[in-house]
Amino acid sequence: MSSNKKFGSRLALVALVALALSACDLGGTASSTAPTATPAAGSNAVTASPTTAGSSMVMTNTASMGGGTAMTNTASMGGDNMANTVMLGAALSQSKTAKVYGDSQSKAIKMAMDEINAAGGINGKQITIDIQDDASNPKQAATVYQKFINDKVIAIIGPTLSNSAATADPLAQQAQIPVLAVSNTAGGIVDIGDYIYRDSLSEAQVIPNTIKVAKAKLNISKVALIYGNDDAFTKAGYSVFKQALAANGITITTEQTFQKGNINFSAQITAIKGSNPDAIVASALLPEGEGMIKEARNQGMTVPIIGGNGFNSAKLMSDLGQQAEGVYVGAAWNSAGGNQASQDFVKNFTAKYGNAPDQFAAQAYSGVYILADALKRAKSMSGADVRDALKTTKITVPLGDFTFLPTRDANHTPVVQMVQGGKFVVVQ
Amino acid sequence: MNWQTLPQQLANGIFQGSIYALFALGYTLIFGVLDILNLAHAAIFMMTAVAAWYLIAGLGLNFVVALIIASIVGGLLGVLLDRVAFWRLRQQHAPHLSALISSIAMATIFEGMVVLLPTLGADADSRIIGADLHHFPAGSIPSGNLNFGTMLSLPPIKLLVLVVALLLMFGLQYMLRRTRLGREMRAVAESPKASALLGINIEAVFAKTFFIASALGGVAGVLYALTYNTLTSDMGNAVELKGLAAIILGGMGSIVGSVVGGFIIGLAEVLSIALGGSNWSDAVAFIVLFLMLLVRPNGLFGARATRTG
Numbered sequence: 050m051s052s053n054k055k056f057g058s059r060l061a062l063v064a065l066v067a068l069a070l071s072a073c074d075l076g077g078t079a080s081s082t083a084p085t086a087t088p089a090a091g092s093n094a095v096t097a098s099p100t101t102a103g104s105s106m107v108m109t110n111t112a113s114m115g116g117g118t119a120m121t122n123t124a125s126m127g128g129d130n131m132a133n134t135v136m137l138g139a140a141l142s143q144s145k146t147a148k149v150y151g152d153s154q155s156k157a158i159k160m161a162m163d164e165i166n167a168a169g170g171i172n173g174k175q176i177t178i179d180i181q182d183d184a185s186n187p188k189q190a191a192t193v194y195q196k197f198i199n200d201k202v203i204a205i206i207g208p209t210l211s212n213s214a215a216t217a218d219p220l221a222q223q224a225q226i227p228v229l230a231v232s233n234t235a236g237g238i239v240d241i242g243d244y245i246y247r248d249s250l251s252e253a254q255v256i257p258n259t260i261k262v263a264k265a266k267l268n269i270s271k272v273a274l275i276y277g278n279d280d281a282f283t284k285a286g287y288s289v290f291k292q293a294l295a296a297n298g299i300t301i302t303t304e305q306t307f308q309k310g311n312i313n314f315s316a317q318i319t320a321i322k323g324s325n326p327d328a329i330v331a332s333a334l335l336p337e338g339e340g341m342i343k344e345a346r347n348q349g350m351t352v353p354i355i356g357g358n359g360f361n362s363a364k365l366m367s368d369l370g371q372q373a374e375g376v377y378v379g380a381a382w383n384s385a386g387g388n389q390a391s392q393d394f395v396k397n398f399t400a401k402y403g404n405a406p407d408q409f410a411a412q413a414y415s416g417v418y419i420l421a422d423a424l425k426r427a428k429s430m431s432g433a434d435v436r437d438a439l440k441t442t443k444i445t446v447p448l449g450d451f452t453f454l455p456t457r458d459a460n461h462t463p464v465v466q467m468v469q470g471g472k473f474v475v476v477q
Numbered sequence: 478m479n480w481q482t483l484p485q486q487l488a489n490g491i492f493q494g495s496i497y498a499l500f501a502l503g504y505t506l507i508f509g510v511l512d513i514l515n516l517a518h519a520a521i522f523m524m525t526a527v528a529a530w531y532l533i534a535g536l537g538l539n540f541v542v543a544l545i546i547a548s549i550v551g552g553l554l555g556v557l558l559d560r561v562a563f564w565r566l567r568q569q570h571a572p573h574l575s576a577l578i579s580s581i582a583m584a585t586i587f588e589g590m591v592v593l594l595p596t597l598g599a600d601a602d603s604r605i606i607g608a609d610l611h612h613f614p615a616g617s618i619p620s621g622n623l624n625f626g627t628m629l630s631l632p633p634i635k636l637l638v639l640v641v642a643l644l645l646m647f648g649l650q651y652m653l654r655r656t657r658l659g660r661e662m663r664a665v666a667e668s669p670k671a672s673a674l675l676g677i678n679i680e681a682v683f684a685k686t687f688f689i690a691s692a693l694g695g696v697a698g699v700l701y702a703l704t705y706n707t708l709t710s711d712m713g714n715a716v717e718l719k720g721l722a723a724i725i726l727g728g729m730g731s732i733v734g735s736v737v738g739g740f741i742i743g744l745a746e747v748l749s750i751a752l753g754g755s756n757w758s759d760a761v762a763f764i765v766l767f768l769m770l771l772v773r774p775n776g777l778f779g780a781r782a783t784r785t786g
Contacts, residue, residue: 310715311715312705313493313704315489315493316486316746316750317750319482320479320482320486320755324479347632348485348622349630368612
């Protein structure tokens with residue numbers, strides 16, 4: 050029996066080591082995908098009928114259903130051969146992890162396409178957008194891109210996640226087909242090549258503005274910084290926050306870290322509280338961010354909490370209720386306020402689908418208009434001409450007055466929102 | 478570190494430790510009596526918390542009532558676990574490693590099952606338990622803090638966890654020493670064969686041990702979820718590793734040792750954060766364990782504590 054015990058102890062140690070290793074491994078595979086976002090309230094909601102009667106739309110999710118009245122998917126009938134349609138491809142996550150974003154994007158894209166076609170299309174030609182599921186998966190995104198390349202689409206929208214873009218976009222670059230990313234926020238995406246554009250602001254663009262606005266509004270001079278140290282997205286956010294704080298002359302009282310899956314933040318918050326900051330700055334995804342906010346409020350801290358795109362979700366308010374008040378979030382877009390195009394978009398989207406659009410919808414919707422504008426101005430439908438037309442984009446969309454930076458990144462003014470009365474309000 | 482925060486940090490550590498201690502109690506009971514390292518304990522911890530969530534969010538039960546019912550559910554899951562994962566191996570005198578692997582398999586199955594459970598509430602169609610983070614409805618957990626000056630503020634739910642952990646530790650200790658079941662358990666731990674010859678129904682003892690241990694693990698799970706108002710399908714992972722460290726630190730199979738081990742791990746973790754090393758918090762717990770094993774390879778309270786009480 051005692052030898053059994055000894056064996057058991059050793060076994061336990063072996064198991065402990067194995068568990069520790071597996072935990073490390075989990076940490077290492079942290080994703081760098083697009084941040085958490087508003088889960089559309091009714092993801093089981095309305096599927097709008099594709100388009101106006103009698104047009105030649107192809108709005109399908111599967112390749113086998115790719116034939117419309119005027120289109121087939123055979124490679125020989127490339128988009129630029131078509132007399133009266135302009136064929137675009139959109140790779141969106143309609144299943145798996147990023148489905149919540151992909152659903153929102155595909156609704157917005159369909160809506161933008163219908164509007165553009167109803168208003169006369171591209172110089173008289175109708176747009177056709179072939180929406181395919183990238184399954185939140187880089188491999189499938191690459192397969193979908195390959196199909197688009199075979200079909201000779203004029204341009205590609207997507208894919209939903211940055212991880213997928215890193216794998217699939219090089220294919221389009223090689224085939225010289227322009228890509229417009231509408232939700233990728235990770236670094237390096239537009240560096241893939243001169244055919245890759247995006248209309249989604251990166252964290253590096255949103256965060257400095259957030260800190261600047263928050264400083265002006267809240268008059269903060271010292272903050273505590275907390276971040277997840279085992280995730281590419283939250284670590285990148287941490288670096289950007291740190292730079293932005295230094296640039297604005299704000300000192301850091303203490304730096305605290307946590308790991309994915311942590312739910313107990315009591316020690317970190319006590320340490321932060323003891324350092325007596327004017328605000329807490331957090332680079333976190335939603336689950337850990339919520340736990341952190343909850344603990345801060347439970348320990349009686351009422352200071353503002355400033356977060357990145359990870360906090361940009363209506364779930365923050367529904368989960369935390371009163372405790373979410375005073376949370377500041379930088380974002381590319383907010384449904385309240387904005388320009389006329391933005392207000393019209395919110396009104397029409399809500400009327401059509403029964404729920405308000407989120408930032409992902411706004412970016413996807415704006416993306417179709419940006420592409421359409423470039424197609425109208427392009428000398429021909431060749432990839433190089435469309436790419437050159439994108440370069441000189443200057444258009445007003447729901448995101449604001451929009452141009453591209455020389456780096457092909459989006460250039461428009463981000464917003465800062467604060468939670469007030471249970472919803473996001475734009476901070477002026 | 479700001480020394481004014483020390484009382485609060487010590488309280489944080491004790492509360493965190495009491496969760497580890499509660500978890501480790503059931504863990505160590507199964508190890509001490511049955512010689513099985515039950516790696517599905519964390520899955521039962523999580524499943525019981527899910528059961529409590531259904532009772533509170535779905536049926537609107539008071540959290541104390543839900544805690545009691547859920548712990549019974551947890552106990553029954555433990556009996557099921559024993560039947561499916563260990564019973565047959567026991568009949569065939571399979572080596573220890575088989576039982577260990579079998580428990581890992583059951584843990585995976587339990588986690589997989591939870592992912593398939595439907596959720597409740599407004600978004601019931603679109604979300605499932607395992608795929609998302611869940612919270613208990615507002616008002617179902619006592620809120621507000623007990624404040625002792627500006628130095629210390631204690632949430633009532635955490636005090637409850639501490640009290641429950643200590644009560645269960647003493648209760649379990651009493652049961653093992655003074656009751657018939659406890660004597661039977663110790664006899665089976667000493668020698669299943671001799672126990673059977675003496676007329677002890679060892680299968681019944683196994684089932685009861687699993688029931689008690691899993692109910693304890695379940696109580697830990699429910700209190701953990703309630704304390705942080707968070708429920709996920711992988712909530713057992715963090716506690717599993719620390720719980721294992723706690724029972725090794727305290728001495729495998731020792732009831733008091735597992736509780737003391739839990740507190741030490743919790744305090745080490747929190748104090749490392751307090752002293753400015755939040756990057757190190759996980760490492761420190763295991764460095765403490767490592768040093769302890771160098772000095773006392775059997776852990777604080779030795780390996781045979783269960784039988785001697």
